[in-house]
Amino acid sequence: MNTAPAQSEPRNHWVLTFVCSDQPGIVHAISGAVVAARGNITESQQFSSSDTGRFFMRLQVESPANRQDFEAAIAPVTETYGMTWQLDVVGRPLRTLVLASTAAHCVNDLLFRQRAGQLPVEIPLVLSNHGTLRDLASFYGVPFESIPVTDASGKADFERRVLEAVEEFDIELVVLARYMQILSPELCERLAGRAINIHHSFLPGFKGANPYRQAHARGVKLIGATAHFVTSDLDEGPIIEQNVVRVDHSRSASELVAIGQDEESRTLTQAVKWFAEDRVLLDGARTIIFK
Amino acid sequence: MNTAPAQSEPRNHWVLTFVCSDQPGIVHAISGAVVAARGNITESQQFSSSDTGRFFMRLQVESPANRQDFEAAIAPVTETYGMTWQLDVVGRPLRTLVLASTAAHCVNDLLFRQRAGQLPVEIPLVLSNHGTLRDLASFYGVPFESIPVTDASGKADFERRVLEAVEEFDIELVVLARYMQILSPELCERLAGRAINIHHSFLPGFKGANPYRQAHARGVKLIGATAHFVTSDLDEGPIIEQNVVRVDHSRSASELVAIGQDEESRTLTQAVKWFAEDRVLLDGARTIIFK
Amino acid sequence: MNTAPAQSEPRNHWVLTFVCSDQPGIVHAISGAVVAARGNITESQQFSSSDTGRFFMRLQVESPANRQDFEAAIAPVTETYGMTWQLDVVGRPLRTLVLASTAAHCVNDLLFRQRAGQLPVEIPLVLSNHGTLRDLASFYGVPFESIPVTDASGKADFERRVLEAVEEFDIELVVLARYMQILSPELCERLAGRAINIHHSFLPGFKGANPYRQAHARGVKLIGATAHFVTSDLDEGPIIEQNVVRVDHSRSASELVAIGQDEESRTLTQAVKWFAEDRVLLDGARTIIFK
């Protein structure tokens, strides 16, 4: 809702997300708090999960209140309803750490869109187990480090650097942009709910090495990609986004790889964008996406 | 929001849609009215139009209140904010009049899905300017009438019967399911906002007779369909839904017709479904679709 | 290639498909045979499988030759190259047996499109293990029989009737249009390469009962359908066609079912259409689709 505020009064654009037990009066209560903060709701989405009995909401609010005042206005409501909540500024770039190996497609898409102003992230570091992408990062003015992961000790070094970087740059999201190493369960645990991975997807699914070759052998007609949260259960975390494209019998296994990479790029970038805009909420093993 | 009501208390599932001038406090006010009606909001969507300064909302509410009590609960709010509103029961079949000519594809899709329980409409009459579809209607147990429209007098008779039927069956929606006559401006006016038409769509658009032949001659790669509200400005009413599919140079003009018909069917049915579920609101020349 | 034949000479439109070992000169040889039959090639597709070393071709040929003469013209070539080949008339309706259970969506789509002239099949019988779809078949003027399959003896009766019907009606294709019983290995064997099944598809795949519920629990964003040849390896036969649609968190498990059914209908009908047009060839576990 837009009103005409006094010209001299600056307005902030807040995004508030929260989760609580589903019960009557939540919308009335929170919208009352918004009124108290002299705010206008510019975007609103809600979802009641019949699976878990939880209520999810995302609000964008224009208000003259600063963070302290806004938080004070909503405090009685968040406490009464036992909400888990988060307050952010619309459009604020999310501090994002990118992990990569040798494949360029996902990293390039993230960096290009970030620079083009289409992706609200800032990337203080690309960390890779190879040096391959150093020039690409450099072109986009993004710091790059590589730590070889050829044995257990290298892997430990790499993961230690991940956690250091998370600390050092106050990282809010870790993106595995075709980082081809499995994270240790401990690291998965530490990054729970703030690490996103991308992998190829097929109908039907194929397990084991070289799935593109298997997909080719079986003659699949659709190939795609799935972006999901990282969990210690490999490739089984909550799904954020999926895409597919059509292929036919004339495609070689290596063409399937190229097609699949395009899907990986756009699917991962989309998932990161929604996450950075506070549009991804977790409901047990499912995601709520407030597009 | 779901609560556990006393088992003995029956609950209604209401859908409330409204439009008003955008201003602070609307959500708080209407959600307060819902609380007063002991209702739980199970689905909620809103949109502020920066083009027209209007605020649109659709709420689904479970409540023990009957219509009279629910209307009483919201009356102070709808009056204060000068809302144009509508209250309906979720899932209630919409009384729908189908106009047709000789093409079966759209009518068949509507009738099949209506019977399969996928489309919340009841169809008391299919009215056509030809007898071709009599058997189809009969199979689905839907009354059918035909009035030839071969001259101005026939056209007047047909349109008079449309208005009679609208009256007789208390029709809420008129669907032009490939009805191939242009409605008179007077009838368009009478049915404004409650008549939906379907037509083929091309990139780029083609005017004049036999657009499929033109599309073929130009070698278009996409053909599709647009469902829109009927206005006296032919094929220029507010758009409700659009779909396209890919075609290539090997398709003959008649194959393009068959492909286009599939798109027409699914696009029209989708538009009717959203309308029947009170998900289509008008904002000047645009539609707000609360999917 | 179109020429202007003498007006008095009738022309047939043949479709020739063949498979043989890949080697030089095949196209030259077969096109020479077409010239010998005074034929014009109106459509041609070929594929060399690097997996199996086999060469696949589909030709549409307009020719004044009758079947006997056409076969005589190509005989030297088919023998020299050891071709497995098939000669058919373009557009000839394929004799198709439909197996069904209680779900109407796939059967309705097949029958509607067959009657609308969009699907070149003739259906002498719908055979079901339930009586549910009797009226639907009747409306389309298609004979219907039901044989309960509640025990091993019923299953044997049903499968015996399948084989009888295949014999009686000279059936060329058996379509499992949501027939919910597993065929015996013997019947799969007997129908190898001429029976098509449809099943739902998810990313990732789900095994076991109620996959839609699993897909809902996991929060998948795409659901779809796969049409494939029937083999004794359940749901693992060569894939003919696949489609998916996008869904989100707000869809209930039962809505996923409805959406999935639409995909099943259109995917199965598409697969049947390609098969009836002699566009589906087998290359080991893969299909070659000459669209």
Place this chain on the structure above:
Amino acid sequence: MNTAPAQSEPRNHWVLTFVCSDQPGIVHAISGAVVAARGNITESQQFSSSDTGRFFMRLQVESPANRQDFEAAIAPVTETYGMTWQLDVVGRPLRTLVLASTAAHCVNDLLFRQRAGQLPVEIPLVLSNHGTLRDLASFYGVPFESIPVTDASGKADFERRVLEAVEEFDIELVVLARYMQILSPELCERLAGRAINIHHSFLPGFKGANPYRQAHARGVKLIGATAHFVTSDLDEGPIIEQNVVRVDHSRSASELVAIGQDEESRTLTQAVKWFAEDRVLLDGARTIIFK
């Protein structure tokens, strides 16, 4: 068709495209020439245009023959049938001149994919009427020149440089990658059949300034892009490729622009790829695309 050539004999991979009047025996004749050149056909597509009576074919042929010998082998056939033909090496990078203005999205996509080995072009020059994209070109190691086009004289200079560059670099394709100036009819004429443009597409189409604003005002549900050959009839040249994506009422006009740009990039790159692979043939106002 693959044979096992003597290990010592090098093999070339040719792509032959031709057009001629449709008549009997063409396939037989050209495949005979391929046999004479000891070639194996690895890919073959043909199309008979009933609109223009012309026959189109694209062949990929593995052969030990060098260009001179291959041309000698096909000469009798191309002469007899009056073919317009072209012989190229599969995968040879096409010499491509890119014209640009200030928008980066299309240029970036072309350069990234070229470097990634997904697009068989070499780009000796990006020529722009602005300096904006100098750094982008530099990162990819591509020469960049800018010539301001602020008056008729500047425009003449720019177009003169285009023709010089075409000469200097033996350019085979000119890509207008969001070059925002209208080419003179003379230049269009000079580049006929070897210049590709990209523009946004809407259903329905919108003429005049700021089409995205018009599309927003009308509430379109699909926006897209069309890649086409440049002709002096603005935006009306033969269509090569089209894509669309779905949008809804919540998208601002500027969001529509961002979404449309993605479609422009991928549609233009796809069209360039097909052209570079000799898959785009002209049939009057239509294109034949041998994917």
